[in-house]
Structure formats: C-alpha cells, structure tokens
Amino acid sequence: GEDVEQSLFLSVREGDSSVINCTYTDSSSTYLYWYKQEPGAGLQLLTYIFSNMDMKQDQRLTVLLNKKDKHLSLRIADTQTGDSAIYFCAEKEDSSYKLIFGSGTRLLVRP
Amino acid sequence: KAGVTQTPRYLIKTRGQQVTLSCSPISGHRSVSWYQQTPGQGLQFLFEYFSETQRNKGNFPGRFSGRQFSNSRSEMNVSTLELGDSALYLCASSSGQGTNEQFFGPGTRLTVL
Numbered sequence: 001g002e003d004v005e006q007s008l009f010l011s012v013r014e015g016d017s018s019v020i021n022c023t024y025t026d027s028s029s030t031y032l033y034w035y036k037q038e039p040g041a042g043l044q045l046l047t048y049i050f051s052n053m054d055m056k057q058d059q060r061l062t063v064l065l066n067k068k069d070k071h072l073s074l075r076i077a078d079t080q081t082g083d084s085a086i087y088f089c090a091e092k093e094d095s096s097y098k099l100i101f102g103s104g105t106r107l108l109v110r111p
Numbered sequence: 112k113a114g115v116t117q118t119p120r121y122l123i124k125t126r127g128q129q130v131t132l133s134c135s136p137i138s139g140h141r142s143v144s145w146y147q148q149t150p151g152q153g154l155q156f157l158f159e160y161f162s163e164t165q166r167n168k169g170n171f172p173g174r175f176s177g178r179q180f181s182n183s184r185s186e187m188n189v190s191t192l193e194l195g196d197s198a199l200y201l202c203a204s205s206s207g208q209g210t211n212e213q214f215f216g217p218g219t220r221l222t223v224l
Binding site: 031033035041042043044045048050088092096097098099100101102103104 | 115142144146153154156159161166167169201203205207210211212213214215216217218
C-alpha cells in the first residue's frame, strides 16, 4: 500500500544544516517532492527528484534519494529562522497524478 | 504569472448545509487537484481533474464532488456537511503531464459548527 513516513519534529540552531528524512513504500513512484508550509499558508513546492536520480542540488537545498531503501532526505544548508515551517515529502504514483503526502516534519530554527 | 487562487479563504457553515469552493489554476495549467488537510489525517487527496474530466479520485464519500470548467477553473462541493469536514481545503494546479509539479493555492479554511 501507499505510505509516506516522516519524523514529526526537528530543532536546529541558526546557521547549522538541517536534514529532514522521509521513507516511502510505493516502488513505482516516479517523482518525489518536497513542500514547505508556513502557518496559515498553502504548500510551497521546494524541489523534486526523479526516481532514477540519486541527488539533486538547488541552492541551499540538497535532495538525496536511496531508491533501494526507499529513503528520501532534504538537507537545508545554513538554516535560517525563516526556514522554520512544516516540511512535507510526497510521492507521485507512476499510474496516477495524485500525490501521497507524509505527515510533515516541523522544523524549528533557534536563533 | 499569477498563482493559484482559491475563494473564499474562510467559510463557516453549520451541519447539514452544503458548500462550494472555487479554484483558479495557473494560466495554461489544465490539471486541478483537491486535497483536504486536517490535524488528525494530514493531507489527503480528494480528486483530480484534467481537461474537464475527473482523472483520479481519493477515498472520500460521495458527498464530496467536483467539476472543472472549460477555462480549467474548478469547483468542489461538499453536501450535508458534518463536523468532521472542518479542514483546510487546498487546490493544486499543474500541467497534468510529465513531472506534474503541483503548485498550491492558499487554501479555503472551512469550519463546520
């Protein structure tokens, strides 16, 4: 069945790196996404990775994909207080256009 | 390019009533997806429309329905509202093909009393 899991909470100090982890179960997933949600707002697409890639870097963001273990991570370099938000990973099934979301990881950046 | 717009932003209804929410996608996008977000269940897929046809459907009761117009704008309707329908309803716009990056609107916060 479809399931995406994330740890619930992460606290880091400003300037440190943050690593948010996600595991998924659907081996037919073709694309995996990271979204950010700030209080009272919708979801902001941060980045995505195709399932045949191992890594993707976009400015301060690095996505790592271990397809064998179905493990996805998002690394935020030089984390700032403005990065405090909830981060969701999501997978897209190969056979449909719906996204399956994890429960979200709340990132708190301490000054 | 304008983003995804949703109206209204906030809505208060009572049990048994019905509600219609509206979503205007990014210009050129032909796919609109709807999601329900609650603290208990997280983000759950409702349905997806592409070129006026429902292409995918989630596991929600028939009280939840939607449609898409020829200009790609979409509406979702919830009839016979229940307290548990209180949620943030998010609409996402995409090309509906390829990488299917979905861009979300700000959501409609529905409160059922």
